[in-house]
Amino acid sequence: MQTGIIIAGPRGKMGSEAVRMVNNEETFKLIACIDRKNGGKTLNDIESLPNLDVPIFEDPEKCFQETEADVLIDLTVAEAGYEHTKLALLYSVRPVVGTSGFSRDQIAALEDLSETHGIGCIIAPNFAVGAVLMMQFAKTAAKYLPDVEIIEKHHDQKLDAPSGTAVKTANLMEETRQSKQQGHPDEEEKLEGARGAESDGIHIHSVRLPGLVAHQEVLFGGPGQTLTIKHDSYNRASFMEGVKLSVNKVMGLNKLIYGLENLLE
Incomplete structure (x- = not known):
């Protein structure tokens, strides 16, 4: 059974690496992407990205409403990443977040939201x-x-x-x-x-x-x-094993985990 994944920030250096990783992983399936532009297009319309017929949404809430995914991988910036993570939890999509710059108050708010909804979430300042x-x-x-x-x-x-x-x-x-x-x-x-x-x-x-x-x-x-x-x-390939590990681990969580070290045995 494949894990359905949404990637936020597919045109970024980390995001594009994640697109390739998900596409090459047999147990993952890329469902959609969230991008601040190119809404209504597909990945194969973007020259720098893999030739995939995967829809792109500018409106993250519309993305969660119109697709069925298990996990959100967010590799954007703090302001957008925080909003994406909140929405994902509200729509029962498990976030795996590599976005840097969240404040302690933001992390605490996401912890409360994750626990309230019983939806796993992983935030990792570094996936290497x-x-x-x-x-x-x-x-x-x-x-x-x-x-x-x-x-x-x-x-x-x-x-x-x-x-x-x-x-x-x-x-x-x-x-x-x-x-x-x-x-x-x-x-x-x-x-x-x-x-x-x-x-x-x-x-x-x-x-x-x-x-x-x-x-x-x-x-x-x-x-x-x-x-x-x-x-x-x-290079950014160094982060992908940690992203892959987090996607697999978040499926079994019902709370927020901050830091990849908490997933290592």
Whole structure:
């Protein structure tokens, strides 16, 4: 039996990779796509996408009303992704969301909606399994080396900073790390922002350059030693195994799961 899937954002770099992944997976079936333009067309009308007779909807609610799907894969931007996820839950379609930039309040609201309707939902700041392992290793290390900074590097078209992965990494480390302010107590920024953003004393630095995809280093320091935990995604295919895993796992859930690490055994 195939899992029927809607993809939001099929023209994006992540979305187009997801279209190809779903099309190549025997147990998945692409039912429709949600796109902010090209409504009324099909994927085979879009030159850069696979030659598939799959309808495109500009109105997400109309898409959910007129199709029968099991899962929504959303790889858009935070504002659109939040609305798509809410609608999917209301129409009993299970969201798998790789959109970055949701606030804690938005995630809490989606958790309530998911639990109220008993519909599974997965939100993952990063679908690369290696990135998830990097975050888990950082969480463990932070218990023993509480002086830590994060450097995250992404392509120059990314809209949110810091990345969802960096925020999630900091949140995980805060669970094990003794809270402290780092650096000299009289430290002064000669240029505003030189020390980056801060979460519970952890400094987070964002780099945006063409040629990058998704990269993060977590740097720990202690007396006479440093530890660096690093992950690099060189292309967007690196995220697809995590998306595939999430589609399969969400079918058995009745609540929201935040973070791919919660799906790994």
